[in-house]
Amino acid sequence: MTKKPLLEIKNLHVHYITNEGTVQAINDLNLELYPGETLGLVGETGAGKTTTALAMMRLVPNPPGKIVSGEVLYKGKNLVEMKEADLRKIRGNQISMIFQDPMTSLNPIMTVGDQIREGIMLHQKVDKATATKRAMDMLEVVGIPMERYDEYPHQFSGGMKQRVVIAISLSCNPEILIADEPTTALDVTIQAQVLQLMENLKVEFDTSMLMITHDLGVVAKVCDHVAIMYAGTVIEHAQKHKLYRTPKHPYTIGLFESIPNVHETTERLKPIIGLMPDPTDLPTGCTFHPRCPHAMDICKVEFPEVTHLSDEHWVRCHLYPADKEVE
Amino acid sequence: MLRYIARRLLLLIPVILGVTLITFTMLYFTPGDPARLTLGEQAGAEQLEQFREIHGLNDGYVVRFVNYIKNAVFHQDLGLSYRNRQPVFAEVASRFPTTLKLAGLGVLVAISIGIPVGIISATKQYSLFDSVSMIFALIGVSMPNFWQGMLMILFFSVYLKWLPSSGFNTFQQMILPALTIGTSTAAVITRMTRSSMLEVIRQDYIRTARAKGQKESKIITRHALGNAMIPIVTVIGLQFGYLLGGAVLTESIFGIPGVGRLMVDAIKQKDYPVVQGGVLFIAVTFSVVNLFIDILYAYLDPRIRSQYK
Ligand SMILES: Nc1ncnc2c1ncn2[C@@H]1O[C@H](COP(=O)(O)OP(=O)(O)OP(=O)(O)O)[C@@H](O)[C@H]1O
Ligand SMILES: [Mg+2]
Numbered sequence: 001m002t003k004k005p006l007l008e009i010k011n012l013h014v015h016y017i018t019n020e021g022t023v024q025a026i027n028d029l030n031l032e033l034y035p036g037e038t039l040g041l042v043g044e045t046g047a048g049k050t051t052t053a054l055a056m057m058r059l060v061p062n063p064p065g066k067i068v069s070g071e072v073l074y075k076g077k078n079l080v081e082m083k084e085a086d087l088r089k090i091r092g093n094q095i096s097m098i099f100q101d102p103m104t105s106l107n108p109i110m111t112v113g114d115q116i117r118e119g120i121m122l123h124q125k126v127d128k129a130t131a132t133k134r135a136m137d138m139l140e141v142v143g144i145p146m147e148r149y150d151e152y153p154h155q156f157s158g159g160m161k162q163r164v165v166i167a168i169s170l171s172c173n174p175e176i177l178i179a180d181e182p183t184t185a186l187d188v189t190i191q192a193q194v195l196q197l198m199e200n201l202k203v204e205f206d207t208s209m210l211m212i213t214h215d216l217g218v219v220a221k222v223c224d225h226v227a228i229m230y231a232g233t234v235i236e237h238a239q240k241h242k243l244y245r246t247p248k249h250p251y252t253i254g255l256f257e258s259i260p261n262v263h264e265t266t267e268r269l270k271p272i273i274g275l276m277p278d279p280t281d282l283p284t285g286c287t288f289h290p291r292c293p294h295a296m297d298i299c300k301v302e303f304p305e306v307t308h309l310s311d312e313h314w315v316r317c318h319l320y321p322a323d324k325e326v327e
Numbered sequence: 328m329l330r331y332i333a334r335r336l337l338l339l340i341p342v343i344l345g346v347t348l349i350t351f352t353m354l355y356f357t358p359g360d361p362a363r364l365t366l367g368e369q370a371g372a373e374q375l376e377q378f379r380e381i382h383g384l385n386d387g388y389v390v391r392f393v394n395y396i397k398n399a400v401f402h403q404d405l406g407l408s409y410r411n412r413q414p415v416f417a418e419v420a421s422r423f424p425t426t427l428k429l430a431g432l433g434v435l436v437a438i439s440i441g442i443p444v445g446i447i448s449a450t451k452q453y454s455l456f457d458s459v460s461m462i463f464a465l466i467g468v469s470m471p472n473f474w475q476g477m478l479m480i481l482f483f484s485v486y487l488k489w490l491p492s493s494g495f496n497t498f499q500q501m502i503l504p505a506l507t508i509g510t511s512t513a514a515v516i517t518r519m520t521r522s523s524m525l526e527v528i529r530q531d532y533i534r535t536a537r538a539k540g541q542k543e544s545k546i547i548t549r550h551a552l553g554n555a556m557i558p559i560v561t562v563i564g565l566q567f568g569y570l571l572g573g574a575v576l577t578e579s580i581f582g583i584p585g586v587g588r589l590m591v592d593a594i595k596q597k598d599y600p601v602v603q604g605g606v607l608f609i610a611v612t613f614s615v616v617n618l619f620i621d622i623l624y625a626y627l628d629p630r631i632r633s634q635y636k
Pocket of ligand 1: 050
């Protein structure tokens, strides 16, 4: 069975042009998100996870950021080339995003209720009273009493702010929810609650989700598919169990080896020997080759293409030549 | 909030007392005998004595200050002018609206140029518009007020003959003075608006608004401007004080009968009660304006509002 992806990124390149040089944040990235599924996007800090998410909504800050080439296909339409007005109808409506830091994601001088209502008013053809009612309902859905509609963000705790952000992003019942480390800014007890809330809402609203995280425990708990990211590229993309049982890319293998127990939920990624390359000065060929225990001559000169190992598992590594089944 | 305003109004009392004390003391210790200076060398001892009696100059420093405050508070009496023996309060009060109008027009000019230009500059950072307006803003702050006033008289009144060069009654007469007094403030507000907006548009909540699918124009007006407003409003309040001071020069150049010119004349003639009265009026106005600005903060920012509960 081959399902069609709901959202597909093809050969995306994003650069940040700064005074210190050009940061090659995203390099030839490929990604597929299937309907109704949760895809975990995992990578070290600076790997380009947030940039990928922003590119999916064409929100990369410009300047300094620029989508240099590539496609973001949502239901076959390329968001990279879409007109701004058409894109606005998709943002917040069909694709919405929970940002990394709930503390700064809300406008401090607008009531939380109005911030939820804003999106509803933009995308649903309802009058103000109905929109207010819906915004209140959304507050209740994320576990905040609707009496607090008229309060301001500074009157809320971090966890509650994150709930408000979640309410905003789900208010128009999007098809795709991008969650950029929705729990890292929160303390551990709240983390579990927020994750559970997102799980429930995802099922209730039947949303596809891109879950960005450092945390392999979160991936194990909520994701169906996983994409492992390294230096701006997805280097391995697989159904979760396939990836956990048979990781193929040396980087992925390294990641899992550094964790004593995959089901250990609190364990964070432990970096492999060596450091992430400087994104202003990436190595030639495969960007992982300076740290790779299996590096070959070809790795230094040629960036590996996608190799499909099986139906729901692909990798970008010269160890697995294209078209050859290795299972 | 009402309690806060009441407290702030009470706080005005020591501020105004302080300003009065400082000007009073400075004028008290200015060398020269006011009676002699006013009446001239020919005046006889009797005349001088009469003068001192009328203006209460025979008392000591403390008694004079206390009397001054007492009369001011209970009788709205700021003494008599040394020159024409008219009550200072009436004299200043009758000219005060003109000065207030001049400063107010200056602020109006400054706001209506500064805020829109600042916003456009920020949203189109590094564009041609941005560069040009920043150059003008730099010229605007650097150019002395009086010099700019004279240049404008030369150009618009003498050369083009479009606008009158003096007076302050008709709309035409108000244009040049308002532009003169407002230019540097416009420049300051432009720069403040630009930098404040640039700061705000980088914030995460602006990105959140974009991610909701909001239009760029609404993002600026609904999300960015309100947040950028606090430093802008602060600058406007401070500039208002500066404009009241600037009115002294502008009124002289354009022959406007305001408090500023009254004070300049009074200083030249060593008419201390008038100087003192003018300073007092300006200080009170400045304090009230800044109180108003502080209240505006609370209106603009719910975080400040909640502190005042
Ligand atoms: N506005 C920007 N200007 C310049 N460089 C940027 C900017 N934003 C991101 N970068 C750079 O792009 C690269 C990818 O950043 P990104 O924020 O996407 O990483 P991330 O994977 O989300 O990291 P984290 O886990 O820390 O959130 C980094 O090298 C970062 O320094
Ligand atoms: Mg990030």
